[in-house]
Amino acid sequence: MKAIRFDKYGGIDVLYVADVPTPEPAAGEALIRAKAAGINPGEAKIREGFFHSAWPATFPSGEGSDFAGTVAKLGPGVSQFAAGDPVIGFSDKRASQAEYVVAEAQNLTRKPANVSWEVAGSLPIAGTTAYACVHAVALKAGDTVAVSGAAGGVGSLAVQLAKRTGAKVIGIASLSKHDWLVTHGVEPVVYGNGLAGALRKYQISAFIDTHGGGYVKLATELGVPRDRINTIIDFPAAKEYGVKSEGSQAAKTAAVLAEIAGLVASGDLDVPIAATFPLDQVRDAYKLLEQGHTFGKIVLVP
Numbered sequence: 001m002k003a004i005r006f007d008k009y010g011g012i013d014v015l016y017v018a019d020v021p022t023p024e025p026a027a028g029e030a031l032i033r034a035k036a037a038g039i040n041p042g043e044a045k046i047r048e049g050f051f052h053s054a055w056p057a058t059f060p061s062g063e064g065s066d067f068a069g070t071v072a073k074l075g076p077g078v079s080q081f082a083a084g085d086p087v088i089g090f091s092d093k094r095a096s097q098a099e100y101v102v103a104e105a106q107n108l109t110r111k112p113a114n115v116s117w118e119v120a121g122s123l124p125i126a127g128t129t130a131y132a133c134v135h136a137v138a139l140k141a142g143d144t145v146a147v148s149g150a151a152g153g154v155g156s157l158a159v160q161l162a163k164r165t166g167a168k169v170i171g172i173a174s175l176s177k178h179d180w181l182v183t184h185g186v187e188p189v190v191y192g193n194g195l196a197g198a199l200r201k202y203q204i205s206a207f208i209d210t211h212g213g214g215y216v217k218l219a220t221e222l223g224v225p226r227d228r229i230n231t232i233i234d235f236p237a238a239k240e241y242g243v244k245s246e247g248s249q250a251a252k253t254a255a256v257l258a259e260i261a262g263l264v265a266s267g268d269l270d271v272p273i274a275a276t277f278p279l280d281q282v283r284d285a286y287k288l289l290e291q292g293h294t295f296g297k298i299v300l301v302p
C-alpha cells in the first residue's frame, strides 16, 4: 500500500509516498481502507522536530491521526464493527496518511451516511480539540467568549460549539473569513493594530486561543479570569499566566467523536473544507497548511 513517510526532521521536502506492507490488525484493532485523512499543524511541527523533546519521531516515520474510511478487516475480539462499515477514527501511531490504517476499535465511531468522507476525515483532532476548548472555559448563556484563529480547523468548530452554549461569540480572524463568521452567528473582529481596543468594547468573560503569539497575555489584560482562558498552543504562556491548556487529549474519544459527527449529520455543525489533495500531493497539502491562514480543514484523499 501507499503511505506517507519521512526519514529525518525537516521541511515539506522530507515527505514522500512509500510502498509499504499493508498492516495487520492485532487483537482489539481494525484495519481501515482510508478514504480521507485531515491534516493538522501539529504534524508539521513534529516533522520539523519542534516537539522532539516531548514527542520524538522514530524513523522512518509515518504521519497523521485523523481518518475516515471503511472497515477492511477485524482483529481478534472486535465484534462491534463488521467489514464494510463506514467509520471515523484516529490513530495514535502517526499512521493515518496511508491507503490502509490500523486503529484500536475503541477509537472508531460509525460515520453517519450523510457526512461526506472529507468532512468525516477532518473531525477527529480538530473536532475533539474544539470540544475540549469549549468545555475548558465552561461556557454558558450570558457569557461572551473570544476565539482567536476563529475560522481555522479548530477555531471554525470551536466558534460553532461555543454558540450552541448560548454564549455570545467574538471571532478573531482575517477579513476574508468575516462573512462566514457572520453567517454562523459570530461577531468578527480583525486582528492587528486596534484588536485590544475592539475587544474592550465587549465584556469578555472567556477566551479560547487557537493561535498563540500573545493572546493569553491579552486575555488576562482584558480581565478574563484565568480559569476561563484556554490555549491549545501557547504552553509557555499557559504556565506563565496559570491558564488552561486543554486540547485533543482532554476529549479524544470515540464518544465525543460520535457526538460531533452527529451534529454534522443533523446540520448543526458546518465543517469548511479548504482543499483536498491526493496522497502523492502531500507536500502541496502541508505547504498550504503551513501558510497559516487555512479556512476550515485541508484533507488528503488516499
Ligand SMILES: NC(=O)c1ccc[n+]([C@@H]2O[C@H](COP(=O)([O-])OP(=O)(O)OC[C@H]3O[C@@H](n4cnc5c(N)ncnc54)[C@H](OP(=O)(O)O)[C@@H]3O)[C@@H](O)[C@H]2O)c1
Pocket (backbone or CB within 6 Å): 040, 041, 042, 125, 126, 129, 148, 149, 150, 151, 152, 153, 154, 155, 172, 173, 174, 176, 177, 191, 210, 211, 232, 233, 246, 247, 248, 249, 289, 292, 293, 294, 295, 296
Ligand atoms: N493542543 C492540542 O491538542 C491541539 C490540537 C489541534 C491543534 N493544535 C494547535 O492549534 C493551532 C491551530 O490549529 P488549527 O488546526 O486550527 O490551525 P489552522 O487550521 O492552520 O488555523 C489557524 C487559523 O489561525 C488564523 N490566524 C493566523 N494568524 C492569526 C492571528 N494573528 N490572529 C488570529 N488568528 C490568526 C488563520 O486564518 P486567518 O489569518 O485568515 O484568520 C487560520 O484560520 C496550531 O498551532 C495547532 O498546532 C493544538
